[in-house]
Amino acid sequence: MLDPKAIRTDPAAIALALRKKGFVLDIAPIEALESQRKMLQVKAESFQAERNTRSKSIGQAKAAGEDIAPLLAEVNQLKIELEDAEARRSEIQAQLDKILWGIPNLPDEEVPAGDTEDDNVEVCRWGEPRDFDFEIKDHVDLGAGSGLLDFEVATKITGSRFAVMHGQLALMHRALIQFMLNTHTQQHGYEEVYVPFMVNADSLRGTGQLPKFEEDLFKLDGEQPFYLIPTAEVPVTNLLRDEIVASDTLPLKLVCHSPCFRSEAGSYGRDTRGMIRQHQFEKVELVQFVRPEQSEAVLEELREHAGTILQKLNLPYRTVILCGGDLGFSAARTYDMEVWLPSQNKYREISSCSNFRDFQARRMKARWRNPDTNKPELLHTINGSGLAVGRTLIAVMENYQQADGSIVVPDVLRPLMGGLESVA
C-alpha cells in the first residue's frame, strides 16, 4: 500500500509515477472520497467526544443520587446523530480502502519504460552457452528417454501441469534443494525457516496477492478459508506482520524451501510442454527485512546470492531489470535472473529479485524501532528466488546432457548424491 498521506498531498505525482507501470490512477474519486472521509471523521469524533463527556456526567449524577432522566433524553438525539455520521464514515472508508489496497507500488526512478518483457533491459551476463556437437534434446525427451520424468502419469493422478520424477532424477531435484539451502545458510548468512504452506487471506493481503489476484491462487474448499501458497514469500514475509522488531535484529535474513502452487489462470497454451510452468513446483526463497536506507544495496546483494547458485552449477545466465510494464504489483524494482536453456535457444526466468520498499510492510504493519527516534517505523522488504528448483533441474538436464541422453551431475551436487557422476 502506498502512503495515504502521499496520495493526499501530491496525487498528480503519484499518478504520473504509476503510469510507468501502465496503471491509470483516477485521482478525482479519491480526492472526493478523501474530503468526505475527513469531514465525516471530524464530525463523528466530535460527537463521540460530546457523548463521552455527557456519559461521564450521567455517571456522576447517578452516583450523587440525582435524577438522570432529563440527561438521558438529551443524549439520545446525540446518539442518533453519532450513529448516522459513523455509518457514513465507515461506508466512505470502505470505498477508499478498496481503492487504496488496489493501487500498485511506485516503480523506482531507474526502472526502464516499457510495456512487455521485450522491453526489459539486460544488465549483465555470466557464462558461455555450451556448443553441442550432437542433436540436443529438451528436458522432456531426456526425461522420457531415461524414464525418470513422467508427465502422463501425473496427468492421470491429478491433471495437466504436474510432473512425476523417479529415481536419480528425483534425487537430483532433492540435492538441488539441499545445495541451495546449504549455500545460503552457510555462505550467505541466512537463517533457514520452515513455514505453513497454506495461509489465510490476511497474509496474502500483506504481501499483495490479494485482493487483486485471487484467480492466480488455489483456494481450499474446506471449512477454513485457506489458500495454498504461490511462493514462500507469503508466509515468510508475514512472520513480521503486526510486529515491531528491535533494530539489532536487522537485517533479518531468512531462507525457506517450500512448494509453490499457482493456478496459472490466463496462461493457457503458454509453456504447455514440459516442466517449465507447473501448478506445483519447489522453490528456495530468500527474504530480507532491512532498514529503509539499506534496501537498495541489499537488493544488489540478494541477487548476487541467487547468482552464486547458478555460478556454482556452472549454468550460463543473464540478469535483466524489469521494465515498468512487466513489474509486479508490489515491487518497486525487480531483477530477473534468466538461465540458458539450450532447447529453447534462449534465457528463461529462474529467479526474480525485488525490492518492495515499505509497500508490503505498510500493508502488514511490519515495523522496527528506530533507536534515533525511538519510534516504530516501517521496514523494507526484499526477496528473491534462490532459485526456482524445478527450472534449475531443467537447466541442469539440458545444459549437462550427453550424446547418449545421460546427464552429467554437476560437481557441487555429487556429494549430495552419494558421489553419483551421471544420471541415465
Place this chain on the structure above:
RNA sequence: GGAGGGGUGGCAGAGUGGUCGAAUGCACUGGUCUUGAAAACCAGCGUGUCGAGAGGCACCCAGGGUUCGAAUCCCUGCCCCUCCGCCA
C-alpha cells in the same frame, strides 16, 4: 470427536457496566547516590489517527449486538490450555 477453562500493555498479572488506556510486579530508559558496579531511591516507559499546540478520537483476540456509557453483559468466529477418545 466429547467435556471443561481461558484470550488484558515487551513479559507476568489485577480489573462490582460509569474519570480504566487500564492497578501492581518484572524488564527497559534517564537521573540521584557510589572511586566504579550492584542495591536503594526518583522519574519516564503501548499503538494508530486528527491537531500548530493544548488536547481530541480509536484500540484490552476479531466481528457484530445491548446500553446514555462496555476491558467488564450477549452472539458469532478464531486462537490457546486441561481431561477423555482417536491418530502420523
